[in-house]
Amino acid sequence: MANIKCIGVLTSGGDAPGMNAAIRAVTRAAIYNNIEVKGIMRGYRGLIFDEIVPFKTNSVSNIIQQGGTILKTARCKEFMTAEGRQVAFEAMQREGIDALVVIGGDGSLTGARILAQEHNIPIVGLPGTIDNDLNGTDMTIGYDTALNTIMDAVDKIRDTASSHERLFFIEVMGRECGYLALNGALATGAEAAIIPERVFESDQLGELISNGFRKSKNSSLVLVTEGDITGGAMTMAERVKKEYPQYDVRVTILGHVQRGGSPTAADRILASRMGAAAIDALLDDQRNVMIGIQNDKIVYVPFSKAIKKNKPVNEDLINTLKVLSI
Amino acid sequence: MANIKCIGVLTSGGDAPGMNAAIRAVTRAAIYNNIEVKGIMRGYRGLIFDEIVPFKTNSVSNIIQQGGTILKTARCKEFMTAEGRQVAFEAMQREGIDALVVIGGDGSLTGARILAQEHNIPIVGLPGTIDNDLNGTDMTIGYDTALNTIMDAVDKIRDTASSHERLFFIEVMGRECGYLALNGALATGAEAAIIPERVFESDQLGELISNGFRKSKNSSLVLVTEGDITGGAMTMAERVKKEYPQYDVRVTILGHVQRGGSPTAADRILASRMGAAAIDALLDDQRNVMIGIQNDKIVYVPFSKAIKKNKPVNEDLINTLKVLSI
Amino acid sequence: MANIKCIGVLTSGGDAPGMNAAIRAVTRAAIYNNIEVKGIMRGYRGLIFDEIVPFKTNSVSNIIQQGGTILKTARCKEFMTAEGRQVAFEAMQREGIDALVVIGGDGSLTGARILAQEHNIPIVGLPGTIDNDLNGTDMTIGYDTALNTIMDAVDKIRDTASSHERLFFIEVMGRECGYLALNGALATGAEAAIIPERVFESDQLGELISNGFRKSKNSSLVLVTEGDITGGAMTMAERVKKEYPQYDVRVTILGHVQRGGSPTAADRILASRMGAAAIDALLDDQRNVMIGIQNDKIVYVPFSKAIKKNKPVNEDLINTLKVLSI
Amino acid sequence: MANIKCIGVLTSGGDAPGMNAAIRAVTRAAIYNNIEVKGIMRGYRGLIFDEIVPFKTNSVSNIIQQGGTILKTARCKEFMTAEGRQVAFEAMQREGIDALVVIGGDGSLTGARILAQEHNIPIVGLPGTIDNDLNGTDMTIGYDTALNTIMDAVDKIRDTASSHERLFFIEVMGRECGYLALNGALATGAEAAIIPERVFESDQLGELISNGFRKSKNSSLVLVTEGDITGGAMTMAERVKKEYPQYDVRVTILGHVQRGGSPTAADRILASRMGAAAIDALLDDQRNVMIGIQNDKIVYVPFSKAIKKNKPVNEDLINTLKVLSI
Incomplete structure (x- = not known):
């Protein structure tokens, strides 16, 4: 067994629901194994600017249900340099x-x-991002909550969809990954998802319109990855206005709403299991x-493999969406 | 007692949560009083294009909790003309x-x-709008739900607010009425609301910034009426970027999300009481x-009074918001 | 102006959603007026056992949306005696x-x-209870949230109500006050509410059954004040089983679920206004x-008037419920 | 390819959130493949008593988000006999x-x-139950929603948990399967789950109490499978009152609330995929x-394998719960 007496835990980058559940699990599993815990504030910044606080069992009480991260998060340009990382070390x-962790x-x-390479430190990572764009894991912490937040919003938009041939474009997060848009469309019965993975293969918007959207006279909802x-x-809407002026187009950009909220059961359980597993690792x-x-x-996934960007899209989901939107 | 044997009920304009609860109450209260009910689809349009369906007790079963309106709603330009209204009559x-109704x-x-003036028809109105901008009533059907929807979204945005001096502008509905923005700010602990009623009195954004927002280093949330x-x-964000480039500004436009969702208890009860009262009237x-x-x-409010646009803003709320955002 | 330099704030008795928003408002409004604030833990118990902490502006940051009370609450039998109150003083x-406060x-x-009478101390109270059973105020802090929690639960129960002639009795809080049951029934389209205010007037259950509940073959939902x-x-269910064995009866007791949850917009705004008003007072x-x-x-309501138990039930609501459940 | 021109679809037994999404997917995937669809009301009962309605694409519009089942469900004792099944055939x-389906x-x-054995009919099943107690599938339709409903309720109960050494027993569904209790405990940070799979191995309640629950003085929450x-x-509470009278015990029985509610994204997606897959099969x-x-x-799971009752409990989850509740 490694001779580890004290660990530091930090959250970094964009926050994701379930990060607090993960912090709680890391902290408690460490203490359960007689390892001391220190909470590092604002990501790597807290290492460099020395914002480090001792964590006890009750430092993480009553946080499993909270969105955001009690450790805060920040981008840190100093950490981009070898000098900065030396200070952190x-x-x-x-x-x-x-x-x-x-x-x-x-x-x-x-x-x-x-950091691990330069200074030979044991580091274990937990995948905390709503985008579900990491390799080597079926799910990332925060994805399920963000998906349900998107679903709730789209459900509300559909409530108000009237009898016009209206076309709603709803922009969701995901960066280079269409997971949220594709699954969000499936979960809400939307007509289509326009996703980055397909951009170079086909004119997704053009096909959608030339197929006449859903055949009914109801509104059509289309989810688009940001x-x-x-x-x-916005780009979609402008193109439709120009090429197909008969459509009444509306745009909703969900924005930062998708990062917040109390995590779902799936995210809390995932974060709890992963947090405990980090200490086991x-x-x-x-x-x-x-x-x-x-x-x-x-499973344990080498960092090199996790961060390689080639997560494939599930063709089965694309096909199911097409079949169900007749 | 008026010799009314059959009423028509319709929903018109922008939809609002609780309209279904109102339709249910109108229908059931009429039938309870041995009055026949016909549902008119798509607002005044259904009168002109003859989309009228008989309504029974169970036509309105299991709808009290649904957002939107089962009668649909539409704008109808034909109804703007005397000829169109003649067809409707x-x-x-x-x-x-x-x-x-x-x-x-x-x-x-x-x-x-x-329509009532031209054709001497008994008409009773129910205030169905999320904007709460009608005179003669403390509350309109849909306002409480929209306010809670805004609150839930802002709560989520605050979850993700990190330690930067970030400035979120969140645009909410309300047209010429700052009710949703002002009460939304109070309910979420936001720093400020920028509302139409105050535009000509003061430079709300300028004062906010020159006061340094909240004195802490946390993010500041500002609700803005569309x-x-x-x-x-968007306009706020552009002005800040130009005049105060030190701030990191983000914008969320909640959009049509605010019109949907299952109505709150307050909206369902209000709609139920008002629907029954319409038949009593x-x-x-x-x-x-x-x-x-x-x-x-x-109370019964003459149409002429209800639609006059001079609903005053509650100064007490503005002051409370200011005191609590220190 | 009174010469008040420091106030204490405490929450006592059963907790209610919105108490944290009230604590926040009391604290900030006091500090805004240059009054020091001390938070007293666990109600009157904190006075007697000296659990008192200084409160600053950021002691109450990010709590407006939280259920429960950060000051905790407890029953305190020592405070029931003059000796105990002397210790508190x-x-x-x-x-x-x-x-x-x-x-x-x-x-x-x-x-x-x-306490105020015995020791001549300025005390101002805020009505924090889900039961809405205090006189002199239209609403108490927590009532609107509890009502929405009940509504959400009953909505879910109705989802599962099948085609049998099933009779669900759903027990809700309220003690001697039928507000939650009556308004909960209206908000959910339930068939009836059995409330304490009517027990001595009529056999509510007997009338309900002899009227054959709703005339349809669907399930019937009845809310009952605990x-x-x-x-x-439970008592209702047993009586039905004995007298009307043809009914398939189910019972749900919502219990402590009703006291929790993030407060609604109405409760947060009410608590914020009342908290600021306490300092004004x-x-x-x-x-x-x-x-x-x-x-x-x-308004300011003398304690003697607020705690008199004679809040009348709104007959209009009872009648509306009857009309709409045909 | 089988020569199937028309399918019937029915929901049977206890209802589960997501059944409507499954009905929608079955219907649309069938129509997409030029197969006619008939909806059979109230489970097998609709076959015997001839409540069968033709289903079109828009028969299933706007139901993906609804709890319950538009086809209703019922127990049917006639179907228990060979004669009844002959009538159904x-x-x-x-x-x-x-x-x-x-x-x-x-x-x-x-x-x-x-039925399939007696009359040589092609039948495909979809696992629709909140209990997640079927073999051969990782998830059943409805489980994720029920788990989140339980979580929301327990979160609310924890809000009100005060400083007493109070012990809440919260009874959840699951029949002979501890999935909901165990995962519900993990998701809410509860102290323990008492589940049927462990009853014969150990005295779960006894161990819990002799370990002194969580070491803190806060309330303890324990989930119990019905x-x-x-x-x-109730049995737990009575035993504690008798053997450990120092504890202040409370009981909540969530009951039918767990079967209802709008399905989560995971349940809607699962139901959509499975519904489309049923037609493929x-x-x-x-x-x-x-x-x-x-x-x-x-995957395709033979009926004989799916209904065998030996789904093992995940030991990893039991261990994680123990580690995190220190």
């Missing part, structure tokens, strides 16, 4: 932190990987791995 | 409809008023009145 | 607390009244009053 | 129904299996199979 030594997305795990690849909902001499879940089992 | 005669906002009630008077959230020989609620009591 | 003197129901306000006066849902030399709201205006 | 022949739990699938095996929450000449999901892939 020295802070860890000064505080007696033997290992780190980093909760965040691919940027955060990339940072973890570099970002430059698809162009986002450290006790098991693992390092430079992200905790993943595959087929409902905990 | 003839449809009522043909269908044996002796009186109308119209559920909608000020545009819908204005239409009702003109529309030309305030300029909306007709039985009591009332016409050309909107049902209002004042001090928890049902 | 001495703690206030020692801590330099010049006045108290007490948030709670009738038991808590009765305690406040006695407690000895009505007998509660103290600055205005008021004492021995509960802050109430009447016709959307803040 | 004749109804299918008369209506021209070539194959059945049955959505329900193990009782419903057992009925499907017998039913004779564990004895349910029939087109692929499959019969006597339940559609399952394993490792996010659709």
Whole structure:
């Protein structure tokens, strides 16, 4: 067993619902195994600017249900430099932190990987991002909550959809990953999802319109992944206005609403299991791995593999969406 | 007692949560009093294009909890003309409809008023709009639900607010009425509301910034009423970027999400009471009145008074918001 | 103006959603007026056992949306005695607390009244109880949230109501007050509410059954106020089983679920206004009053009047429920 | 390809959120493949008493988000006899129904299996039950929603948990399966779950109490699976009152609330995929199979395997719960 007496835990990058459940699990599982815990505030920034607080069992009481992260999160440009990471490493030594648990997305795990390489520190990552865009894990912490938030919003929009041939474009998060848009469309009975993975294959909007959307006279709802690849909902709306002026087009951009909210049961359970597994991994001499879940089992995924961007889209879902939107 | 044997009920204009509860109450209260009910689809349009369906007790079963309106709603330009209204009147005669109950906002009630004047028909209105901008009633059907929807969204945005000096502008509905923005800000602990009623009195944004927002280093949330008077959230953001480039500004436009959702208890109860009161009013020989609620009591408000635009803003709320955002 | 330099704030009795919003408003309005604030833990118990903490502006940050009370609440038998209250008074003197703001129901306000009488202390009360059973105020803090919680639960039960002639009795809180049951029934389209105020007038269950419930073959939902006066849902179920064995009866007892949850917009706004008003009242030399709201205006209600138990039931609501459940 | 021109679809047994999404998917996928659809009301009862309605694409519009089942469900004792099933079979022949899709739990699938054996009919089942107690599928339709409903209720109960050493027993559904209790405890940070799978191994309540629950002085929440095996929450409470009178015990029985509510995204997506897969299976000449999901892939599970009761409990979850409740 590794000789780890004290760990630091931090959240980094965009926050995601369930991060608090993960912090709670990491903290309690460590203490259960007689390991001391220090909470590092505002991501890597807290290491560099020395915002580090001791964590006890009750530091994480009554947070499992809270959105956001009690450790806060921040981008930190100092950590982008080798000098900054040296400062961070020295802070860890000064505080007696033997290992780190980093909760965040691919940027955060990339940072973890570099820090671990430069200073030979045991680091374990947890996938905390609503985008579900990490490899090696079926689910990331926050994805299920964001999906349900999107669903609730789209349900409300459909309530108000009147008898006009109205076309709603609803922009959702996901960056280069169409998971949220595709699953959000399936969950809400939307007509279609326009996703980055398909942009270079086909003119998704053109096909949709030339198929006449749903054949009924009801409103049509289309979910669009944000970002430059698809162009986002505004770009869609402008194109429709120009090419198909007969449609009455509306746009909703859900924005930061998708990052917040009390986590769902699935996210809390996932975060709890992964948080406990992070401590097991450290006790098991693992390092430079992200905790993943595959087929409902905990797995260790090397950082190098987790952050490679090639997560394939599930063709089965695309096909089901098409069949059900007749 | 008026000799009313059959009424028509319709919803018109922008929809609002609780309209279904109102339709249910109108229908059941009429049948309870041995009055026949006909549902008119798509607002005044259904009168002109003859989309009228007989309604029984169970036509309105299991709808009290649904957002939107089962009668649909539409704008109808034909109804803007005297000829169109003549066609509508003839449809009522043909269908044996002796009186109308119209559920909608000020545009819908204005239409009702003109129709009643031209053709001497008993019409009673119900205030159905999320904007709460009608006179003579403390509350309109849909306002409480929209307010809670806004609150839930802002709660989620605050979850993700990190430690930066970030400034979120969140645009909410309300047209010329700052009710939703002001009460939404109070309910969420936001720093401020920028509302149309104050635009000509003071530079709300300028004062906010020169006061340094909240004194803490946390994010600041500001709710802004949509529309030309305030300029909306985008305009605010652009001005801040130009004049105060040190702030990191984000914009969320909640949009049509605010019109949907299962109505709150307050909206369902209000709609139920007002729907039953509409039938009481007709039985009591009332016409050309909107049902209002004042001090928890049902009142009859002449259409002419209800649609006058001078609803004052509650100064007490503005002051409370200021005191609590220190 | 009263010479008040420091106030104490406490929550007492059963907790209610919105208590945190009230604590926040009391604290911030006090500080805004240059009054120091001390938070007293676990109700009157904190005075006697000296659990008193200084409160700053950020002691109440990010709590407006939280259920429960950060000050905790407890019953305190020591406070029932004159000796106990003497100890409490001495703690206030020692801590330099010049006045108290007490948030709670009738038991808590009765305690406040006695303490004020014995020791000549300025005390202002806020009505914090889900039961809405205090006089002199249209609404109490927590009532609207509890009503919506009940509504959500009954909506779910109705989803599962199948085609049998099934009879659901759903027991809700309210003690001697039928407000929650009556308004809950209206909001959910339930068939009836069995409430304490009517027990001595009529056999509510007997009438319901002899009228054959709703005439349809669907399930019937009946809300019942807890407690000895009505007998509660279990007693109803047993009576039906004995006298009308043809009915398939089910019971749900919602229990403590009704006290929790993030407060609704209405409760947060009410709590914020009342909390700010409590400080205004103290600055205005008021004492021995509960802050109430009447016709959307803040009023001062003498404790003696607030805790008198004779709040009448709204006959209009009972009649509307009857009309709409045909 | 099987020569199927018309299918019947029915829901049977206890209802579950997501059944409507499944009905929608079955209907649309069938029509997409040029198969006619007939909706059979009230489960097998509709076959015997001839309540069968033709279903079109828009028969299932706007239902994906609704709890319950538009086809209703009922127990049917006539279907328990060979004579009853003969009547059902004749109804299918008369209506021209070539194959059945049955959505329900193990009782419903057992009925499907017998009907298929006796009359050589192609039948495909979908696992619709909140209990998640079927073999051969990782998830059943309705489980995720019920779990989130339980979580929301327990979150509210925790809000009101005060400083006493109070012990809440919260009874949840699940019949002979502890899934909901165990995962509900994990998701809410409860102290423990008392589940049927462990009853014969150990005295779960005794161990819990002798360990002193959580070491803090806060309330303890324990989830208990309903039913004779564990004895349910009331039995727990009585035992504690007798053996450990120092504890202040409270009981909440969530009851039918758990079966209702708008389905979560996960349940809607699962139901949509499974519904489409049911038609694929029939087109692929499959019969006597339940559609399952394993490792996010659709699988066909023979009825005989699906309804065998030996689903093991996940030891990893039990251990994680123990570690995190220190």
